[in-house]
Amino acid sequence: MILSILGSKITSIAISNFNERITVKSIFLKISILFYLISPGPCMAEEDFSKELIKANPLSSNLFMLEGAGGNIIALLGQEGTLLVDDDFAQMANKLNAQLVELGGASPRFIINSHFHYDHTGGNEVFGKSATIISALAVRDRLQQEQLLWKELHPPVPAQALPLITFEQSIVLHLNKEEIRAVHYPHGHTDGDTVVYFQHAKVVSMGDLYFAGMYPIFHPEHGGSLDGYVKNIGEVLKATTVDTKFVPGHGPLRTNVI
Ligand SMILES: [Zn+2]
Numbered sequence: 001m002i003l004s005i006l007g008s009k010i011t012s013i014a015i016s017n018f019n020e021r022i023t024v025k026s027i028f029l030k031i032s033i034l035f036y037l038i039s040p041g042p043c044m045a046e047e048d049f050s051k052e053l054i055k056a057n058p059l060s061s062n063l064f065m066l067e068g069a070g071g072n073i074i075a076l077l078g079q080e081g082t083l084l085v086d087d088d089f090a091q092m093a094n095k096l097n098a099q100l101v102e103l104g105g106a107s108p109r110f111i112i113n114s115h116f117h118y119d120h121t122g123g124n125e126v127f128g129k130s131a132t133i134i135s136a137l138a139v140r141d142r143l144q145q146e147q148l149l150w151k152e153l154h155p156p157v158p159a160q161a162l163p164l165i166t167f168e169q170s171i172v173l174h175l176n177k178e179e180i181r182a183v184h185y186p187h188g189h190t191d192g193d194t195v196v197y198f199q200h201a202k203v204v205s206m207g208d209l210y211f212a213g214m215y216p217i218f219h220p221e222h223g224g225s226l227d228g229y230v231k232n233i234g235e236v237l238k239a240t241t242v243d244t245k246f247v248p249g250h251g252p253l254r255t256n257v258i
Contacts, residue, residue, distance in 0.1 A: 049091040054099040057253055059245055060201045062176060064103060068092045070119030071249045074205045075100060076198065078176025081109030084131075085196045085205040085247075087123025096123060110134060110173065112182050113163060114207025114249065115190045116142035116222070118154060124161035134171065135163035136184040138192035138223065148221065183239075185209065185232035189216070189249075191223025195236055203245045209233060212251025 052069040059065055059074075066073040069092050074085040082105045088096055097107055111128075113121050113135040121143065124133055140163045147154045165171070173180040179199040186193065189208040196205040209232055211217065218224035240246075246254045 049089065052092060052095070054088075054092065054095045056099055056103060059198075059203050059247075059253075063178075063198060063201050063203060065247050065253050066096070066099060068096060070122065071114070071117070071208065072205075072247055072251075074196070074198070074203070074247055075103070075105065075108075076176055076178055076180070077103060077105035078178075080176050082106050083110040083112070083173065083175055083180065084108045084127075085112045086114050086120040086207070087111055087127055089119060089122035090125050091122070093123045093126035107131070110175070112180075112194065112196055112205075113139050113192075114194050114196070114205060115139060115192045116147070117149060117190070117208065120207065120249070121157075121161070124163075125158050128160040128162070132165060133161070133163040134165045134167075134173075134182065136186075136192040136194050137166040137168055138184075138186065138190075139163060139194070140166050142190070142192060142222065149219075185228075185235060187223055187225050187228030188232040189218050189222075189224050189229060193224075193232065195232075197239070201245075202241065202243055203247065204236065204240060205247045206236070206249060208249035209236070210246060210248040210251075210254075212246075212248035212254050214251055 049069055054066050054068045057065040062077045064075045066075055068088040070088040071086050073088060076083040082100055100106065108127050108131040111124065111131050111133045113133065116139045143157045143162055145156055168184065170181060170183045178201065181197040181199060182194050184194050193207055193209055195207065195209060209229065216229060218226055218229045248254065
């Protein structure tokens with residue numbers, strides 16, 4: 001159950017699709033805040049990336065979940081070009097590109113950013129020179145301003161790292177016989193969270209609306225909220241089925257989560 005990590009008491013969501021009531025505990029709020037305060041974050045600036053690898057997990061014949069140093073990545077490969085959801089840290093770009101080639105793909109043509117956090121968008125500055133980056137408008141707004149994340153100040157990203165195409169609610173791409181639906185669910189983890197549905201493969205990229213096997217984190221300083229987090233996960237569950245595969249922002253692939 002995807003929501004089992006959330007606990008039970010602050011609120012409840014009735015998910016009619018599954019005829020199931022999911023309850024969320026007040027302890028979740030305390031634990032999330034505690035975790036946020038004590039955690040060093042997904043990565044510190046001085047981290048050594050030399051030993052980090054990109055590991056590929058097949059989701060279908062041309063769809064892969066890639067695990068590297070930052071947030072999980074989805075790669076859709078095919079004759080019409082490669083599409084990524086998220087692109088790890090900039091320091092991982094060469095290894096990411098090499099893995100795409102090894103899988104029979106090419107450098108990314110399109111990149112969708114799940115949210116602005118740099119462990120998911122760092123590769124923008126490398127790939128953005130040739131790829132078209134797509135995101136919720138709130139993500140572009142964050143990337144072009146100085147941001148405080150994990151107690152570290154980050155300057156605005158270079159121009160080529162900014163999303164070229166933005167949307168406020170949703171956008172649909174049609175590539176390699178797949179329908180890719182990117183939907184903006186604001187005010188959960190951050191104000192720019194985007195969930196990406198690969199409709200034919202029944203795969204969903206959750207971004208950091210889902211930390212598999214870990215407590216969730218929301219960032220009030222980036223427009224996130226607990227109520228939004230819970231509401232948005234409920235919306236995603238309504239839009240998916242029992243055989244959907246969920247790619248979390250961090251942690252292993254999850255199936256049969258309903
Ligand atoms: Zn994040």
